[in-house]
Amino acid sequence: MSIPAMISVSGLARTFSTKTGPVEAVKGIDFQVYEGEILGLLGPNGAGKTTTLRMISTLINPTAGEAVISGADLLRDPRGVRSRIGYVAQGGSTNEEELVLDELILQARLFGLSKATATANAEALLAALDLDGLGGRKCKQLSGGQRRRVDIALGLVHQPNLIYLDEPTTGLDPQSRANLWDHIRSLRDRGTTIVLTTHYLDEADALCDRILVMDHGEIVAEGTPDELKRRISGDVISLEIAPELTARAIAVADDALDLRSQLTEGHHVHLTVEHGDAAVIPLLHALQGAGIVPGSLTVKRPSLDDVFLTVTGRSLRDGDQA
Numbered sequence: 001m002s003i004p005a006m007i008s009v010s011g012l013a014r015t016f017s018t019k020t021g022p023v024e025a026v027k028g029i030d031f032q033v034y035e036g037e038i039l040g041l042l043g044p045n046g047a048g049k050t051t052t053l054r055m056i057s058t059l060i061n062p063t064a065g066e067a068v069i070s071g072a073d074l075l076r077d078p079r080g081v082r083s084r085i086g087y088v089a090q091g092g093s094t095n096e097e098e099l100v101l102d103e104l105i106l107q108a109r110l111f112g113l114s115k116a117t118a119t120a121n122a123e124a125l126l127a128a129l130d131l132d133g134l135g136g137r138k139c140k141q142l143s144g145g146q147r148r149r150v151d152i153a154l155g156l157v158h159q160p161n162l163i164y165l166d167e168p169t170t171g172l173d174p175q176s177r178a179n180l181w182d183h184i185r186s187l188r189d190r191g192t193t194i195v196l197t198t199h200y201l202d203e204a205d206a207l208c209d210r211i212l213v214m215d216h217g218e219i220v221a222e223g224t225p226d227e228l229k230r231r232i233s234g235d236v237i238s239l240e241i242a243p244e245l246t247a248r249a250i251a252v253a254d255d256a257l258d259l260r261s262q263l264t265e266g267h268h269v270h271l272t273v274e275h276g277d278a279a280v281i282p283l284l285h286a287l288q289g290a291g292i293v294p295g296s297l298t299v300k301r302p303s304l305d306d307v308f309l310t311v312t313g314r315s316l317r318d319g320d321q322a
């Protein structure tokens with residue numbers, strides 16, 4: 001049975017008019033988000049991630065295209081869309097002077113929940129997001145990680161089953177980031193569908209079930225982190241071999257495996273194959289048959305940085321000026 005699509009987007013585009021001419025922020029993209037997954041929009045600054053999120057949350061109108069969000073049509077039923085989603089913006093939206101619990105209850109009431117339900121939801125979320133005991137604090141008295149969790153609670157307090165997180169961990173220290181990742185995963189495990197944007201490769205890798213790589217307003221690659229790494233770059237098996245045997249070792253490996261590429265560097269032979277783990281035993285067997293015993297063997301999976309470099313021709317970290 002196929003998993004139902006929570007979001008279905010087709011031909012979605014947004015061009016901004018500026019004094020210096022039109023800016024095509026998003027150039028007609030198609031994608032689906034499935035129920036219960038964490039989908040990541042990964043790309044450098046200016047790739048079009050936030051514009052995409054803002055369109056599918058009704059905050060800005062698309063110039064072209066359409067979308068159905070949790071059963072509601074984006075263009076014909078924007079109120080329906082708004083009631084079904086939670087949106088956590090980049091900078092958050094907490095009111096500095098407000099008490100955390102009051103802020104959450106107010107937010108839920110804005111979505112039409114009764115006082116009792118709003119209070120119950122707010123208290124349950126404080127517990128679920130490890131914010132117990134902080135309901136009586138002012139938002140400005142929280143740490144960065146606590147604030148980000150309050151932002152997320154604000155997006156969830158009306159109990160949407162779909163939440164958008166724009167750069168959820170930007171500005172957090174490594175420990176708060178890892179802690180927030182755990183919370184985001186636990187939301188998914190309880191059935192919430194999550195769409196998040198990030199420029200962090202490690203975040204997309206650690207957190208997302210599926211990734212859309214965006215660059216210059218387009219989706220340039222799509223897949224699970226593993227699929228992307230495998231499809232685009234392959235795994236690299238590195239063998240330490242006596243220099244006089246490297247040519248022979250490559251010939252043997254080429255017979256035994258479906259090699260994508262090979263490279264010799266002194267005592268080392270690097271072989272690129274689709275599935276490194278599955279290739280190790282046949283490779284060792286073939287080498288042994290030819291009387292070659294490697295001094296060492298390692299299998300390296302490519303990083304998402306390698307993926308980004310392959311699809312865009314530049315590193316994600318260099319791409320911030322795009």
Ligand SMILES: Nc1ncnc2c1ncn2[C@@H]1O[C@H](COP(=O)(O)OP(=O)(O)OP(=O)(O)O)[C@@H](O)[C@H]1O
Binds near residue numbers: 016017018023046047
């Ligand atoms: N209101 C606007 N008016 C004009 N141009 C805009 C507007 N909003 C976004 N843009 C432009 O559209 C492009 C995409 O911006 P967007 O914010 O969607 O990128 P992003 O991938 O979310 O980047 P970041 O990671 O920095 O948030 C950029 O070139 C940006 O300058």
